[in-house]
Amino acid sequence: MSLFLLLILLACFLPPRTQAGEIIGGHEARRHSRPYMACLRTSKKRSECLCGGFLIREDFVLTAAHCIGSLYRVTLGAHDISKKERTQQVIPVSRGFLHPNYTAEKSANDIMLLKLARKAKLTSAVQLLSLPSPRAQVRPGQVCSVAGWGRAAPYHQKSSNILLEVNLTMQDDYQCQSRFPEEYIKATQLCAGDPNLRKGAFLGDSGGPLVCKNVAQGIVSYGEEHGVPPGVYTKISSFLPWIHKTMQRWNGRRLNRKAPTFPV
Template sequence: MPQQLLVLFLSFQLTTNVGGYWGKIIGGHEVKPHSKPYIAYLEVQDVGLPFRCGGFLVREDFVVTAAHCNGHITVTLGAHDISKKEATQQKLQVESYYPHPEYNGFVLLNDILLLKLRKRAVLNENVTVIKLSKSNEDVPDGTKCVLAGWGSVTANGRRVPKKLQEVNITVLDWSKCKQIYNRHLTSDMMCAGYEEGACIGDSGSPLVCQDTVQGIVSFGRSPCANRTPTVFTQISKYTNWIHEIMAKKSDILYS
């Protein structure tokens, strides 16, 4: 996969693919079960070892994740403990994959992927959609947000949880983040966290600020959250594109 070329510098992927999984939450804790009903657990099968990513439901039949979470994906909604077959879980197959047309896996530009589900999710108290940020809406530095996922809970990426984790995280000034990541940071990205944040397995997970999803976990440095921020794809730069894809591929009628 192209993004593996970034492994020594930027990507959350490890050359060892520890346990076959990517991603994590550093500095967080287990969430109250089913308190994040919009979040999706993604099992990704690729030519190498299987791995996990996060995602989030934006319509009954569409999930958003990171484009570098490519492969054959199975989506699980309504999960808390992914080691169990919980009664709340809905396991759904993907009908179609829509990576951004200008996605670049070498430098993780436009790192966003839409998944059209074969069946619509059944919305209930454990499975709901989440609101997208408005087009080109900026998130001020210092904004308090929440990141949730099933990624590793240790900075070396070697301990992955069974239960959904979350961490409070603060948006970092873009220019300060640019100093850390230099040319690898673009205007379509945003940063949050410093000594807490995402890691192996959290790719594609949502950054939620005041009940609105503002970012998608894209990349960071290893060891995770070691005085370096997590970089997110900024949703507001892609809101119109998301709605265009969903409108073209809709089998749902709205009034």
Template sequence: MSCSILSGVSGDKIIDGTEAKAHSRPYMAYLEIHKNNKIYSCGGTLIHPEFILSAAHCQGQSITALLGAHDLSKRNRSWQVIPVMDIVPHENYNNATQANDIMLLKLKQTAKITNEVQTISIAKNNEVFEIGTPCSVAGWGATITKGSISHVLREVDVKIQANCLSDSQICARGPVFFKFYLFQGDSGSPLICSDSKNSPRAVGLVSYRDRKTCEDVHRRNVYTKVSTYQDWIENKIKSLSSD
């Protein structure tokens, strides 16, 4: 299993992250994925009232999105539980290399925009986020190796790293002394950075870790670079909206 992205994230979960302020990230989606008679979880980003962005390796036979959540163990009036109607992974997604690890989900019903449920803009292909840019990532992934998912949304600060694997990916990690790695459940969650106007943007999607050992201090968490796929995202939204 590849390591996930939060708290220092391992596998697909956030290790050593802190609990996020409730509803401080209203664009976050919790995805329940049914695949081969098993249930998995991933994170996602509400980028349009009808569309969620996530990682292609989170695809399944059926997916249900939970919006407006913080503590998964406590149903709240802010919750919106919406089935996914169309699951659209990138046509060139490679499961072996995790290339083009991006997926668009069309919701069966339009999400109602509230204080707890809001969209976030994606990074554009002309925006540059330099090495060392401070960013953050959040998710409901496990908080300890081999642990279950976190009931509450957790977050961690990271910085963009140099020498990532390809132009369509971003590498980031927390301080070396901080156990930052992702675990199961964090896959597909957004890497959030501020643009030149200090507005938050969805810059990356949790994809995998490039080290086999989650606790390796030199590990890097690898994210799909969202801006590379701006045209793909916009074209898919346009075509699916006209269906």
């Protein structure tokens, strides 16, 4: 059995935390107010977003490692994914770069880069999202936000066609350490979502960005089985060297062999 098939199978049998993504307690985003958002889909026509992601370079999308699978195309510039909007750009993924220390069992180092088959054209509906500085800190009490096309509640069977968003309050690390004592790593993860409010990300939009002051500080990773906040987000600032090194080593002909890759 290949490494990547094993990772996919492990991701399907996780304990009572679950990979996150559905936007719970949110509302419709203003059309194209988040032009960096990416919908990861299969080649099936009009399929739901398997995961979210965000454009950080014209030819690279950042997402969660547990989104590994048959990701054949990325839709950029979308608001209603059920329609063929003139702003949309659908681009195949040519190669994925999984973080070399990713572990599916505990969602550690849950980060992945997707190399697009061609560069996205930057427009008013398709833009890059800034990455944080190496020493960036997100403090408890700060209000950030997430967005996605997932379901709006755990009991909903159908994902949202329109982009939803919700504001989240950052939490002290102990809130997530007490909820996920065997998984949460404060050096590489962030804790977000008021435990007294049913607002946050849940199943369906993993890989989307946690945005604080127009900067991507986190990536939707995992949360409680029924969507009760807080949820856990990969801390992007901890992975900046790997992100920049991986993108710099790609020149269209040569792969970064120090990081696991997979074709799609």
